[in-house]
Amino acid sequence: MHGIAYDAVHDEMIVPVHLAGAVLVFHGDANGEEGPVRMIQGPHTQILRPETVTVDVPHGEIIVGEDGGKDILVFSRQAQGDAAPLRIIRGLKTGLDEVRGVAVDPARNVIVVSSYSKKGTTGLFVFNRTDEGDVAPKAVIAGPRTGIIRIRQVEVDSAQGRIFAAVKNNTESYRFEALLPSPWNSAELGFIGVWDITDNGDVAPRAILKGPASGMVWPAGVAFNARNHEIYTIDSVRNGMLAYSVPEFFRVNSAEKQQPTVH
């Protein structure tokens, strides 16, 4: 499983099962060999290999991102079985390639997608929440100033209008001919980057967690705990979970306190 989302209102965990083309929903306190309460799977779902998932609680939707499918599939939160998606974002205009992360800001009505591409654009793609079909994103955060080379999980702090992204940057540099080769490309370490939800273009992160003391090499996931001002990541090289206390990442200025209402 390469993704996970938690729905605090309904106390449910949602996970994509990449190798079985399924999205499973479990009770929040599920443990052991407990079955899912709902499962989305089957040919009419159009799911190929789901990589990432998020839940839009106010609008009652589960949003699935696919790497091989190069798309975003939106289902009813209560979808079950071989259910057709409500909407699909897919096609050349979207710019999506290997979708690695998806998040939603229900207040601002946008979906944020992280996508990696060998030939196209790697970065953060922002769509209108109700976009459908082969549509261009309303914003793309990508380019050398962003520091994004390879990217994975993305989260949105709707209260502040900020995007948290796990920028893995796992560009391997194992050169066998070297005397002592190493897989780690130390010049391009991964990091946790924070952008404003209104950012567009080649914009440097507004805040960042990066460096040798941080312990991160290839961070693959990101989550935040606004109440305790903490950010969590998991790292492929460390094979572990790291927690950071960063109150300044959650400092809301007066302008941002005026949070949009959910429509």
Added chain:
Amino acid sequence: MRFLDSWVTPAKTAACLTLLVGLSAGLGLNMRTVEPNISPFAAEDESQGACSTPSGSLPGTVEASGLETATGGDIVPVRFVGDPYPSLHSVAVDPENNKVVMTDSNRGGLLVYDRAAGTPLDSSAVSEPLTQVRGPATGMMFVAGVASDPRNHELFAVNNDIGDRMEVFPSDAEGNTKPKRILFVPHGSWGVALNPKREEVAITVEHANTVVVYRRNASLGDAPLRVLHGSNTGLQDPHGISFDEAHNEISVANHGNWAPLTRAESLQGELKGGKFDLPSITTYAGDANEDQAATRKIQGKHTELNWPMGIALDPVHDEIAVASYGNDSILIFQRDAQGDVTPVRTIGGSRTGIAGPMGVSIDAKNDEIWVTNYREHSAAVFARTARGNVAPKRVLRNAPSGSPAVGFGNPGAVAYDSKRDQILVPN
């Protein structure tokens, strides 16, 4: 970035971790600034053997918006959850040279033990490996399957979710050493098996439901000799693999997960979607290729298969052993069994010490079965004919008894459960 190119020993990593936890949790300090000598991710100072934090460039200045300029930086984590000890993944016993090799998927390494190593189950003694191979130069990352080639004195290790390489080491390799050769393999490779007669090596690929077969000494970008893939093969999330030299067959352990790789594949024939099938053991002709069907399949509720991981062939007694992770047991079948059959023997239960078996290897010469426990820091050795809830002959521990096995397997995401104040990590 010295720490990335150096190597921190397990003991040293553990010591540094302990200090971090003690300071941050025990003393309630907020470790937000770079403090030399206390980072768990510091470099090994080879001259003094101490933990030290290398200097590194801080990220560039960030523009002001809702956040302050240059917010964040190289901040020490307040907590780290990880396993300082190796996680024993797959195992291959070499009775000719009295050695056993195991992969460590947690810290990316190989551990070679004396075949007779180990202590009784109730002993808490830690068994020291004869040699360890680990470090950046080895190229091993999330390493999974392992195979031993006594004839050519080589060890084969396959990276799973990251790395996309097979590394081949001389059997006496030690430390942070470069492999003898590497072979680029498909993403999601897991199991590896050798056929000395055919001079071939076969590899399972989880993600692509595929078996790829290469020349034994293939290297770098060499193409496979054969690729077994397609809806007729019955390959469904394949893991363990064995090559039967005498009968010229390949057997594969399948979890039973399947989904189309591409939109085109989903539209071939009838519309296809993902599915969960029952796990299976499928067997193919040794030279099977493309979309060739299995010659036999073990599958059904009587088989007790539950997340079958490693499999091992006993050519002397004509049996196959399967590490059945989901029900903490080792299942032994007749080599030519097929259909919904019950195992001829099962090893499982509270006395066995089996917990999350990932690897299995049969030593027909010494009449023993080796099992690696992923949910404990141990490997267990049973009599080959053991059955039921029996104690192992001996156990190898690679960590102090009671050390928790964190169980991370290259996780790819994280979430916060605000209701329970818990952090969720899918493997």
